[in-house]
């Protein structure tokens with residue numbers, strides 16, 4: 001098998017050849033067809049995430065040691081399985097849910113692999129999808145995405161799942177209540193799309209760049225507010241006719257989280273997703289008196305990915321513009337992503 005690997009942090013990926021693995025136990029082997037090229041792989045290749053305030057999160061602290069194969073949005077054909085894998089759809093195409101856990105702990109056994117304390121995420125702790133073959137530990141991570149464009153399906157495993165899972169933690173959303181989406185970039189627009197796919201319409205998009213408001217409205221936001229306006233809180237609450245039911249913060253900076261907390265009604269729910277980073281002073285008594293729920297949301301579960309695929313199949317999610325490029329161009333694609341030169345999403349095509 002071949003893979004394109006980070007051999008040194010921050011350097012171009014290198015093509016490497018390996019013996020193709022043979023699945024044992026419950027393992028499943030896929031011949032990959034596509035792998036989405038996610039913006040977070042730019043940071044992972046560089047070896048760290050900027051957390052704001054001069055703080056960095058280093059991939060080496062997560063146990064990553066080059067050479068590593070990135071790519072956490074894999075899609076391919078199931079070609080082999082170990083003797084204990086059970087009924088495996090050999091010869092069929094499947095999307096892989098990359099957020100794999102240890103498979104043994106309480107969280108994993110209840111399907112909450114994304115909350116496992118010893119994660120085995122594809123393209124982070126395990127070999128990723130910038131390769132022509134991928135071994136996964138169990139067939140339960142395979143998702144049938146038939147009926148939708150496979151290249152699009154690949155991208156649903158990361159940003160689609162992340163936004164669905166975040167929005168889903170507000171459910172059931174009372175129809176007449178307002179939800180604020182903080183950040184109208186890629187994830188913000190997808191969150192608005194997910195809210196609409198779940199049937200919710202009372203959405204306020206907040207961003208500090210008014211140039212993003214047209215896209216937010218097109219995606220389905222009923223109102224937009226400039227978060228830089230000194231009276232942003234007043235604007236939000238006057239649109240909603242009072243405090244809000246919930247907020248999804250795709251930025252998660254001191255400014256956005258402060259606005260989210262100030263805007264909530266009693267029983268309000270704040271879902272924190274973004275990795276911009278920051279801190280806020282939090283009045284603990286206020287959290288009690290307003291019965292607030294604060295949830296950190298990180299990727300999602302296999303079951304949620306199946307729900308996302310189903311929404312796509314039913315035509316409830318708008319397909320995003322996708323450009324397919326050969327896997328050999330993945331390193332250049334990461335450079336272009338870093339330089340902000342990519343429109344829509346690039347998916348690596350693997351032959």
Ligand SMILES: [Zn+2]
Nearest residue numbers: 038040158159
């Ligand atoms: Zn990603």
Ligand SMILES: [Zn+2]
Nearest residue numbers: 102105108116
């Ligand atoms: Zn586990």
